[in-house]
Amino acid sequence: xxxxxxxxxxxxxxxxxxxxxxxxxxxxxxxxxxxxxxxxxxxxxxxxxxxxxxxxxxxxxxxxxxxxxxxxxxxxxxxxxxxxxxxxxxxxxxxxxxxxxxxxxxxxxxxxxxxxxxxxxxxxxxxxxxxxxxxxxxxxxxxxxxxxxxxxxxxxxxxxxxxxxxxxxxxxxxxxxxxxxxxxxxxxxxxxxxxxxxxxxxxxxxxxxxxxxxxxxxxxxxxxxxxxxxxxxxxxxxxxxxxxxxxxxxxxxxxxxxxxxxxxxxxxxxxxxxxxxxxxxxxxxxxxxxxxxxxxxxxxxxxxxxxxxxxxxxxxxxxxxxxxxxxx
Numbered sequence: 001x002x003x004x005x006x007x008x009x010x011x012x013x014x015x016x017x018x019x020x021x022x023x024x025x026x027x028x029x030x031x032x033x034x035x036x037x038x039x040x041x042x043x044x045x046x047x048x049x050x051x052x053x054x055x056x057x058x059x060x061x062x063x064x065x066x067x068x069x070x071x072x073x074x075x076x077x078x079x080x081x082x083x084x085x086x087x088x089x090x091x092x093x094x095x096x097x098x099x100x101x102x103x104x105x106x107x108x109x110x111x112x113x114x115x116x117x118x119x120x121x122x123x124x125x126x127x128x129x130x131x132x133x134x135x136x137x138x139x140x141x142x143x144x145x146x147x148x149x150x151x152x153x154x155x156x157x158x159x160x161x162x163x164x165x166x167x168x169x170x171x172x173x174x175x176x177x178x179x180x181x182x183x184x185x186x187x188x189x190x191x192x193x194x195x196x197x198x199x200x201x202x203x204x205x206x207x208x209x210x211x212x213x214x215x216x217x218x219x220x221x222x223x224x225x226x227x228x229x230x231x232x233x234x235x236x237x238x239x240x241x242x243x244x245x246x247x248x249x250x251x252x253x254x255x256x257x258x259x260x261x262x263x264x265x266x267x268x269x270x271x272x273x274x275x276x277x278x279x280x281x282x283x284x285x286x287x288x289x290x291x292x293x294x295x296x297x298x299x300x301x302x303x304x305x306x307x308x309x310x311x312x313x314x315x316x317x318x319x320x321x322x323x324x325x326x327x328x
Contacts (some may be wrong), residue, residue: 026061027265028072028291029065030275035266035285042143051085058146061287071261071289073313076106077146078287081107081136089133089163094153095195095237096132099145099176099265099309100202101285106138111197113171117143121202121229121267123242127195129159133166145265145287147311148271149239175199181230191231195238198230209246209307220256220327222247222298233314243310246301247271256299258325260314261277269306272299295328 010016032106041059049057058077059072070076077160078101081087089110098109100122108115109124111132116124118134126132136142150158177198180189208225217223223246235241247253247269255274262272270283275296280288300306317323 027065030278030280030290031063032280032286032288033061038078038171046080046082056087067151072260073151073261075148075150076263079146080141081134082141083136083139085136087134088164088170089131090164091129091131091161093126093128093159094148094150095239096304097128097147097242101143103142103236104140105136107136107142109134110170113168114176115170115174116199117174119202123200126200127197129244130197131163133167152239152316192225196230200227219254221245222251222253239316240311240313241315245308247298247306249300249303252299253297255295255328256293257293259292260312260317261292262312264288265309267307271301271306
């Protein structure tokens with residue numbers, strides 16, 4: 001018997017030798033999606049896909065090196081709700097975030113009975129198994145990023161449940177959570193969720209960025225902010241973290257790598273990220289991914305500030321005790 005005969009026999013029996021693994025392994029590569037393409041697809045979808053035909057009208061991003069998915073752990077898509085539309089209430093065991101790109105007063109996400117205004121630059125979390133719906137009572141389209149840990153969750157099983165009605169009742173005033181989990185907290189109240197829903201207003205986030213603008217910053221990320229968990233102050237969610245970084249005009253960062261995946265959205269500005277030797281030239285609205293264990297560095301190539309929003313799975317890697325990082 002030849003080796004090729006053995007391998008054919010193993011294949012017939014749904015088996016494989018360890019020596020065959022290297023040749024069949026997917027190579028997760030960096031990739032960049034241009035905003036013009038994403039936006040065109042999204043606007044055409046608003047004309048062709050009514051909300052009564054889909055649970056959510058989103059454009060999903062697929063990495064050509066991975067086939068049907070963006071990364072192996074976390075996922076990002078772009079959603080649009082048009083004036084007068086409702087995205088029906090449901091819940092799932094995948095945790096999600098909304099980072100708002102465009103909005104007008106009158107658009108809300110309702111999570112566990114609390115309406116959260118959606119304004120450009122806001123970050124809103126919908127932790128695992130929390131009821132949520134969206135509605136737009138403004139006169140303009142609202143567009144945001146949906147980030148989920150769905151690839152991690154699907155290692156077990158994705159669970160999903162529709163709410164009995166299109167919208168859940170609004171039982172709490174807007175801003176309730178920010179009061180409960182702010183700096184002055186009610187002593188008698190505890191969170192009913194291990195990770196409660198929370199809204200991080202852009203006004204507060206940008207004020208912090210601006211206050212730190214003259215500081216030295218992080219050598220690998222510029223001025224880097226982490227959206228902290230509202231109860232214990234750790235990562236945004238148990239499985240992934242949300243961060244925001246400011247690259248000042250002509251700023252260049254040092255190179256480093258880590259075995260966590262990071263997805264970036266260019267909220268403002270333009271520049272360049274080199275990941276595994278690939279030059280990803282980005283401008284406002286673009287989305288790109290840096291795979292695990294890829295050497296990468298950023299550069300703001302303009303005379304204006306650049307701001308990158310990102311989600312990364314390092315909390316999951318740390319919880320498993322397998323996180324690693326190297327610097328140049």
